[in-house]
Amino acid sequence: MLNLPKKVTIIEVGPRDGLQNEKSFVPTDIKKQFIGELWKAGFQEMELTSFVSPKWVPQMGDAAEIAVDCLNADARNIVLAPNRKGIDRVYSTDCQAVAVFVGVSNSFNQKNINKSTRAGMAELAPILAELKGKNYFVRACISTAFYCPYEGKIAESDTIKLCQEFIDAGVDELSVADTIGMATPAESYSLFSRLKNLFPHTLLTAHFHDTRKLALANIFASLQAGIDRFDSSAGGLGGCPFAPGASGNVATEDVVYMLDRMGIDTGVNLHKLIDAIEVVRPHLSRPIESGYYRLHTQIF
Template sequence: MNLPTKVTIIEVGPRDGLQNEESFVDTEVKKKFILQLVGAGIKEMEVTSFVSPKWVPQMRDAAEIVQAVPAGVKSIVLAPNRRGVDRVMETSINAVAVFVGVSNTFNKKNINKPTKESMEELIPIISELKKRNYFVRACISTAFYCPYEGKVAEADTISLCREFAEAGVDELSVADTIGMAVPTEAFSLFSKIKKELPELMVAAHFHDTRKTALANIFAALQAGIDRFDTSAGGLGGCPFAPGATGNVATEDVVYMLQRMGIDTGINLDKLTEAIDLITPAVSRPITTGYYQLARKSN
């Protein structure tokens, strides 16, 4: 098998994991959650979003959250448009995530613009960010399937990846937004992206809607991917993707990789404690495999 010896986990729980929570999670709880994730060994993390509080009220405390992240962690902030990027530039954060859906319908539902128009707006922003020495991450939604249009053509996803690469981004995060992909599809798409863009960092972002996320990660590993977005406790969902459940659980991924002899640098006991902290603050019970077994054994 073609497997790496080390994998980087990009924790997305504080941002993607919490954004769909209807009840506001207390800012101090979010800060403690982030600190405990760092204590568990997380080195890269999406911490919050600079988006309109009208559309995503959970992220209204973004400016306060970014001040709480300790040094030595790559703190990534999502900024979907010019206004969001301007707000990021008022902080000390130096890593920005932008996002576009391959599917036009999803993109219109999400940011009220077709994909092409979003890219026309983002390309000069990316250029400006790079001139200012920001790390830029491009999040590509509906890379496999769209909740409105169905199957997304591989060629369309690869074309969008190429556009972002030509714009100068540092990393692509390619997402199975509604958790419909299966391992053959994951292997096929990521193999082609790696062949097309061999010098670019590529992360895989899987949702576990149909319980295929771990299998898809295994397929992506064999395609050459060694960076994965995961969410502690399997938190998450997308407000613009009906039926999409949480991201693949960080603890389940770390357990699987460690058992396979792949280093993540993450301490599972401390990660479990971070999940203990956030559990009372979220609306649904955390039922991920590793977490449930860890708590039953104590």
């Protein structure tokens, strides 16, 4: 028999991870409308924005305004902050959930944060202790957990070692990412089965990109491994400016449709989700190509 949960939590990452790689700046008022419509669709956790340098990620230049105007008091409002400067900006907001990130791959980290994996973790260690001391929810994003665009296949043991370091630092959640969309269902099942056995008391979230159209298959394999939390992006938006060849995140609407058809509750209303996508679609640099969206717009 299939090993399927009755309920799955979808963490919507479109406003942050989805929009960060857009070529032209999406107007702030449009972002606010987009986020507002996504909340209406029923999400209980969302990545709203990122406190990064607008020089390197121009799309996140309005992070402070988004973090003030888009909070949902009944949900988990997540903002990404990669370093001390970003964390200090978080403290000036009412956000109580922070995402940090480090890649397993040294080469990826050098391109992304100009530090090795070890140096990145050393810098984060006191910040993580501080955040937990202030009772923040901390989400650790593990980039290049399967493959790296510069180093190729990542050893499963290396990913587990980095996850263990974050667990030892007291994080609440691990979001483990197939950053360039090269993982296979067998690899996903293997890694997430081991993580589930090793860290049964930690929130484990799978984050798949759909570069090779394997994201849904990887999600299904992860379900079999006991994972019931998944990152996804409305409209399949996203990519990574520091990971050549990485396409968008798996489309939320495709994930929700698949899970709905399997009898798994997500709490997300597909029609309202499409309404949210329609808000941002005219301002995007590429068309929405998810299967559910294309079928829905043809029919309706």
